Amino acid sequence: MKDFQISKFYTYFDLTNSQNHPDLVDQNRVEGIAFIPQIQETAQRILDPLCEIYGKLTVTSFFRGETLNKRVGGHPRSRHTMGLAGDITRRNLSDFQATRIAIVLLKLGIKFHKFILEKHDHKTWIHISTGTNLKRLLLYSGGVYVRKEIKIF
Ligand SMILES: [Zn+2]
Numbered sequence: 575m576k577d578f579q580i581s582k583f584y585t586y587f588d589l590t591n592s593q594n595h596p597d598l599v600d601q602n603r604v605e606g607i608a609f610i611p612q613i614q615e616t617a618q619r620i621l622d623p624l625c626e627i628y629g630k631l632t633v634t635s636f637f638r639g640e641t642l643n644k645r646v647g648g649h650p651r652s653r654h655t656m657g658l659a660g661d662i663t664r665r666n667l668s669d670f671q672a673t674r675i676a677i678v679l680l681k682l683g684i685k686f687h688k689f690i691l692e693k694h695d696h697k698t699w700i701h702i703s704t705g706t707n708l709k710r711l712l713l714y715s716g717g718v719y720v721r722k723e724i725k726i727f
Contacts, residue, residue: 680709
């Protein structure tokens with residue numbers, strides 16, 4: 575399969591990759607073909623505007639077909655399996671920066687389902703999902719989800 579540009583900042587291969595499971599990447603890219611419209615919509619509407627501000631953000635996980643999702647222990651109905659969620663990070667992502675990113679999304683009026691600052695195994699990333707306009711903010715740390723509120727005046 576040949577790679578192609580799916581949004582201003584990302585290619586299809588960027589959003590169907592798996593660093594930890596290279597043996598499943600080819601299959602994941604085949605499974606992703608059915609979800610190209612969703613992958614593209616999520617990348618263009620949520621990731622690209624953030625990249626305009628922060629530069630190209632590192633995507634650690636985006637589309638995960640059933641096989642890859644099972645391997646990583648994802649929820650069976652994870653929005654990653656529908657091309658409706660992405661995990662992003664940048665160098666030394668702090669709580670402050672993550673909060674700034676959430677504020678940017680809210681200020682730009684970008685619809686999103688959940689924004690989760692996830693911390694696990696000394697790694698920190700942001701899970702952003704779409705498909706609704708719930709705009710729920712959560713912190714996941716120590717295996718527990720905590721709901722957060724940001725008030726914008
Ligand atoms: Zn995620």
